[in-house]
Amino acid sequence: MKKSLPIRMCIACRSKHPQNTLIRLKQVGKDVISSDGLGRNFYLCTICSKNEKKIKGLVKRFKQNEAQFTALIEMLTEKINSCDQSQYIKGVK
Numbered sequence: 001m002k003k004s005l006p007i008r009m010c011i012a013c014r015s016k017h018p019q020n021t022l023i024r025l026k027q028v029g030k031d032v033i034s035s036d037g038l039g040r041n042f043y044l045c046t047i048c049s050k051n052e053k054k055i056k057g058l059v060k061r062f063k064q065n066e067a068q069f070t071a072l073i074e075m076l077t078e079k080i081n082s083c084d085q086s087q088y089i090k091g092v093k
């Protein structure tokens, strides 16, 4: 019954969550993109992903284009939400 999910920390609020409920990102050069699991990843919780202030903070922190970054986060948040409804599917990236 007990499944041990990897726990990751949200970079914005520093709270800890199971990896599958977090938005996974990585930085390639100057750009922050959706992570494919390779390289250095960082995580953002869906609470922060809906928090405009937090997103703006991250835009500054990573020196991103605000419109582009916001669109990426929105897209990834939706993806996480739709995953939530169908429970955690093993092996889905």
Ligand SMILES: [Zn+2]
Pocket: 010, 011, 012, 013, 014, 015, 044, 045, 046, 047, 048, 049
């Ligand atoms: Zn957070």
